[in-house]
Amino acid sequence: MGMNPKEIVSIKEFEDLLIKATNTANEGITISSMDQIDRPLVFVNEGFERLTGYTKLDVIGKNCRFLQGKDTDQSTVNILRLAIQNGEQATVELLNYKKDGTPFWNRLSITPLKDKNGITTHYVGVQSDITELRETQKSLKSANKDLASFQNKIKYELEEARRVQNFILPSTFPTTAKLSFASVFEPMDQIGGDFYDIIEIEKGVFGVLIADVTGHGIQAALLTFMTSFAFKNIALQTSSTAKVVTETNEKLYNKMPRGSFITMFYVVYDSNTRRLSYTQAGHPEGYVVRANTKEVISLTSLSPLVGAFSGETVTYSESTIKLEIGDKVVLYTDAILEVWNSDDVMMKREEFTSFLKNNSKLPIKELLDSIKSFCLKFSGKSSFNDDFTMVGFEVLN
Ligand SMILES: Cc1cc2nc3c(=O)[nH]c(=O)nc-3n(C[C@H](O)[C@H](O)[C@H](O)COP(=O)(O)O)c2cc1C
Structure with a gap:
């Protein structure tokens, strides 16, 4: 028989645990308010600070688009805009920039928080740095392409050999x-x-x-x-x-x-x-x-x-x-x-x-x-x- 888990007893204890968990997470966790002008960030966790190099003070009160820059794909931004307009969830991969200007690939998922009338009051965003993953994928893709063309070449040569053999x-x-x-x-x-x-x-x-x-x-x-x-x-x-x-x-x-x-x-x-x-x-x-x-x-x-x-x-x-x-x-x-x-x-x-x-x-x-x-x-x-x-x-x- 295993031990019974110790239950959380007070709301305070629960809040402390939640904040601790939120801050320990590797991912950025952000909340923006939908009923304020330009939908500003009202919360960012420490993961977000570590990921982007921005501090809470830098960003609270601003719309999260400040992470975007010259090479950010606008059609991906459009997907986010449309989702927010419709109160829907969305997950995208887009190029963002850290505070020091370093670009990084951000896998961003945004999810609406609705009140009891179904009105979206907030959005929760989760950001993960997938730069390395993207690079691995890219080099894998090109290695695969090389392999496929090599394989085709060998196949062709074998067919030729067989033709000549006849x-x-x-x-x-x-x-x-x-x-x-x-x-x-x-x-x-x-x-x-x-x-x-x-x-x-x-x-x-x-x-x-x-x-x-x-x-x-x-x-x-x-x-x-x-x-x-x-x-x-x-x-x-x-x-x-x-x-x-x-x-x-x-x-x-x-x-x-x-x-x-x-x-x-x-x-x-x-x-x-x-x-x-x-x-x-x-x-x-x-x-x-x-x-x-x-x-x-x-x-x-x-x-x-x-x-x-x-x-x-x-x-x-x-x-x-x-x-x-x-x-x-x-x-x-x-x-x-x-x-x-x-x-x-x-x-x-x-x-x-x-x-x-x-x-x-x-x-x-x-x-x-x-x-x-x-x-x-x-x-x-x-x-x-x-x-x-x-x-x-x-x-x-
Ligand atoms: C909770 C939340 C988190 C967001 N996080 C990011 C982010 O990390 N990077 C980014 O480029 N845009 C992010 N956005 C999207 C922008 O804030 C904005 O919605 C998007 O650029 C489309 O709106 P705009 O056309 O007004 O810029 C986030 C949006 C929300 C609601």
Whole structure:
């Protein structure tokens, strides 16, 4: 149980306390009389004296407008005038001047005191010095403005980087009666590290690459450039996938920032012999989907990722498989394997491969599009969290 507060017993005691409280307050407290000519101040507390530098003797009997000066905003003064005319309350912020001429920002609130007939007899004014607050607000505002323009600049540059990044993707696919190529590329808002490429190495021999560079943002954009140029230079010289990946690794190793690397899946298809050779470098397995038998064959060569290890310590192997008319080759990045449904359950590999099996008759473009819809449907979302990239082809002839 707490102690009972000691009650104020006499009016005198109450008045003393009130005066003490009024004078201790940091704010200026003023009372002006409304039924005397020019509405003079009849009371100011010590807070007012401390705030303005004027003494009671200086100001009692005068209208409080003496605090105003050349830079006081007249429309704000008007608000006060109108409020007083209408017997209403008002709160404003206006520039006032101390006795020594120093300007200060005054947050002033004036409140009418009315008699029992509703006639305003007095006004109580409360003044607070908000100069520092105003200055902080001003510098915050300008800092915010600077930040916003900086942010816009960065956003613009990121958009540019992404636009330029799209140039490394093939704008058209090689035309041939023997094959039909297709791709799906859904970059997320940020710059991501996925890309793919399709090249014709020699007549009827095609290279198809899918790659995923670690990270996002400008760094990923630069690394995709570097990787794509290194790859293309080498890939146009040879049809050995292991050689291309080995040399790409040698070119990039030492040039990559610490901790970054690339995973890639590279296939070369010779449409004259229908031989597919491939190298899987730290990347998810590829698939051959057989239209006739509905088989789904996984393509693995289990080689290390690219760019992180010196050529002396890694070897990239190459495997081959013979394709048949109607076969489809499907390559993708890990976003496909990392789709989660709303119960936080990840898609199982078997769910994905049985989807491929059930849709093995679809033409390649439709197959890729339906994989995308399947993954979206599984995740229950309308877009992917990560880059979503697939590339593939179908043997027509
Ligand atoms: C109680 C009270 C306190 C006031 N305090 C201030 C003040 O601190 N600073 C100020 O510039 N004006 C203050 N004013 C406003 C002026 O006294 C005056 O009402 C205002 O300048 C508009 O009237 P005018 O057009 O006759 O000048 C106060 C008014 C009242 C009623």
